[in-house]
Amino acid sequence: MGSTAEEFLVTSEDKAFDMDHRRIINYNIGKYDAAVDKGLSRIINLENTKRKAHVIKWKVMENLDKILPEFEANFQKRGGKVIWANDAEEANREILNIIKKAGAKTVVKSKSMVTEEIQMNEFLEKHHIESLETDLGEYIVQLLGQRPYHIVTPAMHLSKEDIAKLFNERFGTPLDFTPEQLTQKARELLRDKYVQADVGITGANFLIADTGSIAITENEGNARLSTSFPKIHIAVVGIEKLIPSIADLDLFWPMLATHGTGQNLTVYNTILSGPRQADETDGPDEMYVVLLDNGRTNLLAQKEQRQALYCIRCGACLNACPVYKNIGGHTYETTYSGPIGSIITPHMAGMEEFKHLSYASSLCGKCTEVCPVKIEIHKMLLLNRRDSVKEHLVTTKEAWGWSLWKKGMLSRKLTDFLSGKTKNFMLRTFFKKTWGHHKEMPKVADKSFSTMYKERNGIRD
Numbered sequence: 001m002g003s004t005a006e007e008f009l010v011t012s013e014d015k016a017f018d019m020d021h022r023r024i025i026n027y028n029i030g031k032y033d034a035a036v037d038k039g040l041s042r043i044i045n046l047e048n049t050k051r052k053a054h055v056i057k058w059k060v061m062e063n064l065d066k067i068l069p070e071f072e073a074n075f076q077k078r079g080g081k082v083i084w085a086n087d088a089e090e091a092n093r094e095i096l097n098i099i100k101k102a103g104a105k106t107v108v109k110s111k112s113m114v115t116e117e118i119q120m121n122e123f124l125e126k127h128h129i130e131s132l133e134t135d136l137g138e139y140i141v142q143l144l145g146q147r148p149y150h151i152v153t154p155a156m157h158l159s160k161e162d163i164a165k166l167f168n169e170r171f172g173t174p175l176d177f178t179p180e181q182l183t184q185k186a187r188e189l190l191r192d193k194y195v196q197a198d199v200g201i202t203g204a205n206f207l208i209a210d211t212g213s214i215a216i217t218e219n220e221g222n223a224r225l226s227t228s229f230p231k232i233h234i235a236v237v238g239i240e241k242l243i244p245s246i247a248d249l250d251l252f253w254p255m256l257a258t259h260g261t262g263q264n265l266t267v268y269n270t271i272l273s274g275p276r277q278a279d280e281t282d283g284p285d286e287m288y289v290v291l292l293d294n295g296r297t298n299l300l301a302q303k304e305q306r307q308a309l310y311c312i313r314c315g316a317c318l319n320a321c322p323v324y325k326n327i328g329g330h331t332y333e334t335t336y337s338g339p340i341g342s343i344i345t346p347h348m349a350g351m352e353e354f355k356h357l358s359y360a361s362s363l364c365g366k367c368t369e370v371c372p373v374k375i376e377i378h379k380m381l382l383l384n385r386r387d388s389v390k391e392h393l394v395t396t397k398e399a400w401g402w403s404l405w406k407k408g409m410l411s412r413k414l415t416d417f418l419s420g421k422t423k424n425f426m427l428r429t430f431f432k433k434t435w436g437h438h439k440e441m442p443k444v445a446d447k448s449f450s451t452m453y454k455e456r457n458g459i460r461d
Contacts, residue, residue, distance in 0.1 A: 004333060005356035012327040012360070017438075021157065021328060028156050029319050035262025036316070042264065043254075053251055054374040057310035060242050061300065067209045067242050068291065074212025075289060078274030083290045088118035091292050095120065095201070095234055096127055098288060102232055104129070104198030108190075110216070110223035111135035112203030113313060114236045114292055116148060117335040120201070131201070134190055134222035136183060143170060149329035151336065152260045152315035157328055190222070200226035200284070204237040205312070206252060207289075210245045213273040214289065217256060217266045224270055233272070233284040239291050240300075240309040246271070252312060255372045259314035295348030305380050308343045310373045317367035317377055323360055332357060339367035343380040351384070352393050358384035412450060420446035 015021055043049055060067055072082045085091035099107065107124060109115065109131055121142070124131045133142040137154040140163055141147065148154030155163070160179050167173045173185055202223050204214035214235050216223045227233045243252060249271075257263045276283035300306050318324045318338030329337040334345045334354065342357035358381045367377040388394060389402075408414045418426075423444040432441060453459070 004353050008331060008333065008356055008360070011331045011333075015327045015331055022326070024157060024159050025325055025328060028153070029325060032153075032262065032319050036259065036319075037262075039258040039262035039264065043258065049251065049255065050372055050374045053255055053312075053372060054310065056243065056248055056251070057373050058307070060244060061240070061306055061309055064239065064242070064300065067244060068239060071207050071209040071212055071242060072291075074210065075274060077212060078277070079287070080212065080274035081286070081288045083288060085290050085292050085294070087294050088292075091118050091236060091290050091294070092120055092123040094290060095236070096124070096129075098232065098234060098286075099124070099129060099199055102198060102286075104232070106193070106197045107131040107199045107201055108193055108197040108226045108230065109133050109138075110200075110202045110218065110226045111138050111154070112201070112236060113148070113151060113335060114203045114238055115201065117294065118236070118292070120236070132190075132193055132197075134193070134220075134226055135218075136186055136220060136222075139186060139190070140166065147330065147335075149337075150315060150318060151313050151338070151340075157330070194225045194229045197226075197230045199232045199234060200228075200230035201234045201236065202226055204235050204241060204289075205256060206249065207237055207242045208246050208249070208271070209242055211271075211273060213246065213271050215249060215253070216270045216272070217253060217268070218270075219261070219263075219267045221268050224268055227270070227272060227284065228282050231285045233275070233287045234290060235272075235288070236290045236292060239293055239296055240311075256312050256314050259316040259370070259372045299344060299347040302347065305343070305347070305383055307375050308340070308347075308377075308380055310375050311340050311344070312373060313340075314372055316370040316372065320366040320370045322362055322364065322366070327360075332360075339377045339381070340375075343377060343384060346384050346388075351388055351391060355384065355388040355393055358382075358388070416448045416451055420444045420448075 040046060075082060083094045085094060105128075107129060109121070111133075115121070121131045121133075133139045135154070137156075138148065140155045140158065141149070143166060149157040160182075163179075163182055164173070164175050164177050167177065167182055167185060168175050171185060171189070173182070177185070202216060205217045206215040207213075208215060214237065216227075218224075243249070253269055254265055257266045260266075272287070275285055275287040296309060299309055315338075317340050318329070321339050324338040332338070332341055332345075334341050334349070334357070336344060339361065342360060345357055346354045361378070361381050363378050363381065365378045368375065368379070371377060389399070392399075427435075427441050427444070435441065447455075
């Protein structure tokens, strides 16, 4: 077991028994569940809509080598520039080159999981460039020096009291400030930054191939401000975010909003197709799209598992997952937490270090059930487990143990060979520390069902 897996076991156990953490998460996810149930009830044929979204994303992934150049060509026609980045290091280097060339010193950022993935803020800070988060939740976790806790709701793990205390310490606001007053304070602090910033950096929810555009969906308007005031706009986007046509937003925007927050549609939905044109009054002088691979082609090469790239980052599977609800987002030590993170991280960041995440699941299938693009997440978890064994990434003891388990489970005679007393002894001796340190170990019956059935019905072998 690697150090990442060992840390995961320790941290997840701590979080699972942190009652205050559980209270906050259950409250916030409870509000989300109520909103989403209401939102989904307004979709006439949800199952059919999910199937349609699945098929569109399937077509994209099967033809990614053709659709990506289509997006690039159409974006360049309107003066945009495309940069292809193989990994995080290359993406950060290219972003830094653009910033240095412009002589820029300050960057405003809208919410973007991809920039978290490449650790862009930390990279820019090392090169003495201020990179400020403008999404309220991201701004809060940045002030705390933390990573986002959730794909959609980065500060989900904090109560309003926690945030009031943070603002009191940082800005001297009263401890009894309401959420509305705290939001107003953040707005006052950030407004000047938009005007002063040299560069605006965003992600994108979708890349639109036929128009060469990026689509951004948000609720606060900070992405619009980040892309309007600065002279340079850089969008950092994973290559899997493609959709074929602008008409597909009719499907994907409502599905993302409903599964993400329960809304019919988020408040601000923006389509950007390049820098400011000659007849336009606002927008950046230069616009770049950094197309990031960073392990995505590794996942694309896995025929059975590439459907994980269909994800539209709505966060529904996180909110449905009983494991996530108990151990929280930071425990995963990955950019993408929860079920979706558990299936993509081993391929993007290394199976050996992150295979344990595919075992951090109850396999209840709720994640698959709620997915708006019908990714078979629970199946992907099992396939990752299979691959880790095939690649000999498990210990010899574990491999032998499961081999013997399989042999016993496939043979009734072997299963019945050991008595209930022997099985109970083995459970107490070998599994007490791993399975039974917080609960009573199960007691195996003295006789198996098949043995009792034969005895009661007078059946002889």
